[in-house]
Structure formats: structure tokens, C-alpha cells
Amino acid sequence: MATLKDVAKLACVDVSTASRALNDSPCVHPDTKARVYEAVKKLSYHPNLLAKGLRQGKRHTIGVLVPTINLSVFAEISQGIEMEARRLGYETVICNTMDDPAAEKECLNRLRSSFQDGLLIAPTGSNSKLIRDIKESGISVVQIVRRQDDHISSVVSDYRESGFKGAKYLVGRGCRHIGLIDGSMKIIPYRERYDGYKEAMAELGYEENFVESPVVRGDYFKDGYDGTNILLDGNPDLDGILAAADMHGIGAIRALKDRGIPFPEKIKIMSLSGHSIGGMLETTMTSMEMPSVAMGKKSVQILIDEMDGPAEAVPSKQHVMFHFSLVERETT
Incomplete structure (x- = not known):
């Protein structure tokens, strides 16, 4: 360097x-x-801006990189981050990457050069070397939602548990042909949700019905809409849909309405990463709820612990896992 x-x-x-x-x-x-x-x-x-900031006084600013804050758990996580950061005397700068590795790289380099005291990131996994370089330069980094690098502290949820319990729940509601609309297998939460779903279906002896959405997502609603049509075209007996996130679930609801398929009478739908929007829909959506605000607050606490540690000390890694809770609503 x-x-x-x-x-x-x-x-x-x-x-x-x-x-x-x-x-x-x-x-x-x-x-x-x-x-x-x-x-x-x-x-x-790239100047060591953290060292300079320590000489001149901290900027008290945290950079946050998330895929989107549009109607997703990341909106509530970002809210938790901002609330806790403000309480502790820090401001936040938020960048939306849309899970595009090139956009993520650009945001990382921009935040690296703009006097951030630390970074919170939901990484795509494509810029791991750059993230490690930033951390090694003296800027604290904590992963949120996605633990792509075991050498960097993280705050995540048990996505495998969500996929497993979601599939088991739909079976308990009478479903036997359950499809999963998921994201890219290159991103750990999507892969772990699939692993949980796969484990449950194998344990019960049922066939998998799985749709993987694109790596770079510009429209989660369309992914859910298109994924539902793919599932229905491949299995006319489909009677249950697990959506990776609420926005996928909303797209699935629209696809069923356009096809004139009644739900939950014929097909039951649930989200595997729910947040408050699911309870505000015309037909409220059952979901595995993620404690998003609490996760955001915890990530800030870990980051500031690392930033406030002795400059010569190597901060110990912390990996915190939260659990989902089932919230039953009208779509099942």
C-alpha cells in the first residue's frame, strides 16, 4: 500500500x-x-484518514452501505443504526448499493476517503479484499445482515432457521407443494434460507420448487412476480410460496391476482424476512420477522466499541446472531 x-x-x-x-x-x-x-x-x-482524524479530533460519522432502504428490512435496520448512532453522538451517511458490486466498490472508496470513523456494511461478497484493506488501514468495519468474512465482526440473523421453520409452518397449514422465491446463492442469507428450506423438504419427503433471482437486483417486486409465474408454470399443483423478503411476497401476491388464483384458499404465502410493512397490506402477510431495529442498534454498539479501543490493540471479533419470530397473518 x-x-x-x-x-x-x-x-x-x-x-x-x-x-x-x-x-x-x-x-x-x-x-x-x-x-x-x-x-x-x-x-x-489512500491517506490514513482515521489516524489523521484522531490527531484532529473524531469526525463522529459512520458510513452505512446497504442494498436498499426501499420497503425492506434494511429500512428498519438503517433506522436502528441512525437512532443508536445519534444517541451516542454520531451521524450516519447511507449509501444504497442495489447489490451491485461495482456500486458497492465505488461507495466503499468514497466513504473511505471522506473521514468516516467506521463503516457498517451489508456486503455482496464481491469486494472482500477491499473491505479487508479498509479495515487494515485502521478504519473499523462491522458486517450487518450478511456475514461474508469471518475475520470481520458481524450482526446477522439465523436465516437457515427461517427457511426451515417457514417450510415446516406451511406444511402444518396443509401445503405439500411449496415453492421458494429466493435471491442469489452468492449472497449468504439467501443461500442459508435455501439450505433451511431444502433441509425441511428433504426431512418431510417433499419435492423442492426453487427460483433464484438475479445477482444484481433493481426490482424486488418484479423478482417476486416473475418467480411466482415460474413456479406456477413448473408446478400447477403449487399450494405454498415462501418469499425471501416482503417485497418478493408483494410481487407474488400481484402475480396470483393477475392469474385469478385465490389466496390463501388455493395458495398460501409467507415472507422469510418480514418487517412492519407486512402487517399493513390489504391482505396482511404472514412472515418470519427479523428484529431489524435491534440488529441496527447492536451493530453500532459493536462498531463504536472497536473504534474506542486502544489504537495499538487489535479489536476482538464479535459475531452476534439474532433469531426470527413467526407472525401469523391473513396470507396463510
Whole structure:
């Protein structure tokens, strides 16, 4: 990793001049600044902004990277993060990645260079090296919802349990042909939900009906809508749908209405990652509810514990797992 000394050497200036140039000091000639900036670009230099912040006083700002805050558990998690951060004297900056690895990388680099004291991220798994580099540079990082790297602290829920108990619940409601509309298997919560569903179906001796949505999602509702049609076309006897999240479930409801299929009379629907919106629908949705606000608050507490630890100490990793709770509503 390039240092300020490397930048100064390439720009043919001393370290103090390079530092003043990067701080836009009027004492540095414009031509010298231009050489320093060019050296920064060539070396891909990232200053240790956390160390600088500690010398100048913390910025008291936390960067948050989530796929979306649109009608999802991430909206409530972000609310929990903001509430707890504000209580502890921190502000938050939120970036929506839409689970696009390129957008995630851009957000990480932008937050890394904007004086964040720490980062909370729901990672896609595609930028693990960059995230580790950021952490090794001295910026605290905690994973939320998705534990993609065992070497970085995390706050997650038991997604396998959600898939297993969700499938068992629908069987208890009389379903025998249960389909799962899930996300990309490259993202751990979706994979673990599938594993739980698969385990339950195998234990009960029932056939799997599984749809995997795209890696990069711009429209969860459409994923749910299209996934339902795929399930119905593949199995006309379908009598139960497990949706990875509420937005998938809402898309499934619309698909059933468009086909004139009554629910829950013919097909029962439930979400495996529910939040408050499920109770506000015209036909309220049964779900495995995630304690999203509590998860957001806990992630902030762990992050600040790491940030407030001695600079020379390596913070111990914390992996916290929350459990889902079943909330029965009208769709089952």
C-alpha cells in the first residue's frame, strides 16, 4: 500500500510539502500541487484518514452501505443504526448499493476517503479484499445482515432457521407443494434460507420448487412476480410460496391476482424476512420477522466499541446472531 512518503518521492518534493499540497495549502505552488496530485493518482494513494482524524479530533460519522432502504428490512435496520448512532453522538451517511458490486466498490472508496470513523456494511461478497484493506488501514468495519468474512465482526440473523421453520409452518397449514422465491446463492442469507428450506423438504419427503433471482437486483417486486409465474408454470399443483423478503411476497401476491388464483384458499404465502410493512397490506402477510431495529442498534454498539479501543490493540471479533419470530397473518 502506497504511503505519503512514496507520493512525495514520486512528486520530487519532501513529505511536508506533499502533506500541505493534499491539504490545499496556499503556500504550495500550483505546479507542485499538480505533481503531487498526479503522484497520488499513479500510486492509488489512500491517506490514513482515521489516524489523521484522531490527531484532529473524531469526525463522529459512520458510513452505512446497504442494498436498499426501499420497503425492506434494511429500512428498519438503517433506522436502528441512525437512532443508536445519534444517541451516542454520531451521524450516519447511507449509501444504497442495489447489490451491485461495482456500486458497492465505488461507495466503499468514497466513504473511505471522506473521514468516516467506521463503516457498517451489508456486503455482496464481491469486494472482500477491499473491505479487508479498509479495515487494515485502521478504519473499523462491522458486517450487518450478511456475514461474508469471518475475520470481520458481524450482526446477522439465523436465516437457515427461517427457511426451515417457514417450510415446516406451511406444511402444518396443509401445503405439500411449496415453492421458494429466493435471491442469489452468492449472497449468504439467501443461500442459508435455501439450505433451511431444502433441509425441511428433504426431512418431510417433499419435492423442492426453487427460483433464484438475479445477482444484481433493481426490482424486488418484479423478482417476486416473475418467480411466482415460474413456479406456477413448473408446478400447477403449487399450494405454498415462501418469499425471501416482503417485497418478493408483494410481487407474488400481484402475480396470483393477475392469474385469478385465490389466496390463501388455493395458495398460501409467507415472507422469510418480514418487517412492519407486512402487517399493513390489504391482505396482511404472514412472515418470519427479523428484529431489524435491534440488529441496527447492536451493530453500532459493536462498531463504536472497536473504534474506542486502544489504537495499538487489535479489536476482538464479535459475531452476534439474532433469531426470527413467526407472525401469523391473513396470507396463510
